[in-house]
Amino acid sequence: MITIKEVAHHAGVSMSTVSYVLSGKRSISEETKRRVEQSIVALGYHPNAGARALASNRSQVLGLVVPLRSDHNMPVIMQFVSSIVASARDFDYDVLLLTKEAGPGEAHRIVARSMADAIVMMDVESADPRVPELRALDAPVVLLGMPDDHEGLSCVDLDFAAAGKQMVNHLADLGHRSIALIGSHPSVYDRGTSYAARLLDGFQSAASKRNLSASVHSCAPGYDSVAACLDDVLRPDRGTTGLVVHNEAILGQLLLDLRRRSLDVPTDLSVITLCPDDLAESLAVPLTSMAVPAQELGAIAVEMAMARLGQELAPEVRLLQPRLTERGSTTAL
Template sequence: MITIKEVARHAGVSMSTVSYVLSGKRSISEETKRRVEQSIVALGYHPNAGARALASNRSQVLGLVVPLRSGVNMPVIMQFVASIVSSARDYDYDVLLLTKEAGPGEAHRVTARSMADAIVLMDVESDDLRIPELRTVDAPVVLLGMPDDHEGLSCVDLDFATAGRQMAGHLADRGHRSIALIGSPPAVYERGTSYATRLLEGFRSETARRNVRASVHPCAPGYESVAACLDEVLAPEHGTTGLVVHNEAILGTLLLELRRRSLDVPGDLSVITLCPDDVAESLPVPLTSIAVPAEELGAIAVEMVMARLTEEHPPEVRLLQPRLTDRGSTSTL
């Protein structure tokens, strides 16, 4: 393994000069810097994480807090994780994945022990108990989600309230007067998970504004749960003609169960959903959907946290506007 001593000898400089070039902690002449960089490339030198941390007082690690709780959809979660890992790599950062539901104190523990220079936090609740602590952490923190009380915090997310309004409005515009929201698993609502409650609020406000009859049905994954949920949704007294589905994990099962009941989409029942585009496109019936832009959201979260690492940057909230793609799964009455 090539060492910093060999790089110094090759470039004709001291070991401390090489260290300063790597860390940027002191001003080095452009000629010397170029000579050191050429030696690094020529020798194939890669500074180890420990040396890098000592030189810069940084770990070059980004902490990603994503508690693996009941009701989370792992394939979608992993799209976010993959985007954050890939984006962090562009900044020469590794990612420390923290999946334990540790509650308040976790952010302080991670930063106080120099395990990570900054934190991205997922699975944010509307009334999140971690919020007071996050305001006191001596490190940049970005929430991938938006709590009700986000004063002084940096957040990025999809505008789920607008998404709920748009999906209800899409069906109302096509003449549907009785629609149902098949929502996330009950545990997600019981925790007060921010994205689910915001979408529900948007759905309810739009159906009330349009004078559309609406019902809400949380749905756990699994065939029996989906079948029981459809029994409620399709009860004759409801007269349901359109479904808004906010539950990626059940989409395939839902469509298969509708087919088993000889219900055609969109001939007998219109369906619109919120999920990643690749999921909506690959289902037995491609669904009209609002995209979950996991790749974009993950990249923005990393961009925001890195901006706070390198410069003074005021807190900000970025809500991405929903993008609806019509794939023909909703009909006009």
């Protein structure tokens, strides 16, 4: 392994000069700086992470808080994680993945122990108990999600309320008068998860505005759970003709069960969903969908956190507008 001493010898300077070039703590002439940088490239030197942290008072680590729960759809979660890791590497940062449930005090512990310079937090609740702590934290924090009380916090997310409204309006514009929302696992609503609550609010407000008959059903994954959910959704007295599905984990099973019931999509039942594009395209029946832009959201969260390192930037909230892609799973009545 190449050492700083070897770089200094190759460049014809002292070890302290190389250190100052790496840390930027002292002004070095452009000629000397160029010579040191050329030696670093020529020798393939990589600064030791610990030494770099001491020199800069930074750990070069981004903390990612993402509790792994049984009601999470792991393939979608991993799209967010992979985007955050890749984006952090663009800033020469590593990612510390914290997967246990993080209550109040966890973010302070991470920062106080110099485990991370900034934090991105997922799995945000509408009434998130961590909000007071996050406001007082002496480090950048970006929420991938948006609590109801987000004053003073930086957040980025999909506009789930707008997504719920647009999916309802899409079905209403096609003439559907009785629709249903098949939503997330019951525990997601019990926990007060922000994204689920906001989509539900958008769904209900749009259905009311369009004078639609609308029912709401939470659904756990698994054959029996999906079958029982559809038994309720498709009760004859409901007359349901359009489904909004906000539950990636059940989409495959739902389509199989509709086929078992001899129901054709979209002839007998129109279906629109919120999920990543690659999932919507790969199903037995490609579904018209609102995209979950996991790659874009993860990259923006990292950029917002990095921009706030060492700078007093005002908190900001970025809600990405949903994008509808039609794939033929909805039709006019």
